[in-house]
Amino acid sequence: MLYNILVAMSEHQHFKIYKPYGYLSQFVNHQSKRRSKKLLGELPYDFPENTMAVGRLDEKSEGLLLLTTDGKFSNHITSSNIEKEYHVMVDGLITPEIISELRSGVEISVQGSLYKTKPCKAEILLDTSHIFERFVRDERHGDTSWLSITLTEGKFRQVRKMTAKVGLPTLRLVRVRIGNYKLENMQPTDVIPISD
Secondary structure: OOHHHHHHHOOOOOOOOOOOOOOOOOOOOOOOOHHEEEEEHOOOOOOOOEEEEEEEOOOEEEEEEEEOOOOOHHHHHHOOOOOEEEEEEEOOOOHHHHHHHHHHHHHEEEEEEEEEOOEEEEEOOOOOOOOOOOOOOHHHHOEEEEEEEEEEEOOOHOOOOOOOOHOOOEEEEEEEEEEOOOOOOOOOOOOEEEEO
C-alpha cells in the first residue's frame, strides 16, 4: 500500500515558469469575451495532461508561477504559511513612511468590503539588475521607484491595491519568490522542471 502511494506521488510533475506579461495564469479559457488572450499552454513546453497553475498572477503581472499535476502540492503552496515576494515598480517615490505603512497593513477593498492587510515585509529596492528589462513608460512622465513586498496572503490584486492605497500606483509587478522557489535569472517563457 505504501509503495503504491509513493509511486503515485513520484508520478506527479512540478514546474517553475516565468509567466510573461500579457498571459493568463490558466491553460483553458472559459470566457467568451477573452478569446484572444494568451494562455500558459502557448508557452514553448510540452506540459503533461492535468497540469494546473498553483495560484495565479494576473494578466499584467509577470514572474514566478508554479505549475503542478498534484492538487495537494497546490494546496500547500497557496496556504498562508508560504511567503510570496514581489518586486514592484510604482509611480512616484517611495518614502520610509510609506514603507512603514505597508508593513503595518493598509485597508483595501476585497469583494466590496474593507479589509486590512496582514503585516508584511516591505523595503525600498535599489538594485533591480536581476529584473528582466521591459519598457513600461517614458521617464518624462515622472519618477518611478521599486519596492520589495513579501506577503503570506493573496487577496485578489492585493499588491496593486496596497500600493494604490499609499498613493503609488503599480506600474510593473514581478513575483520573484514563492517559499523556497526563486525566479533567479529566468527569462520570460522559461520553464524549469522542479522536485517538490
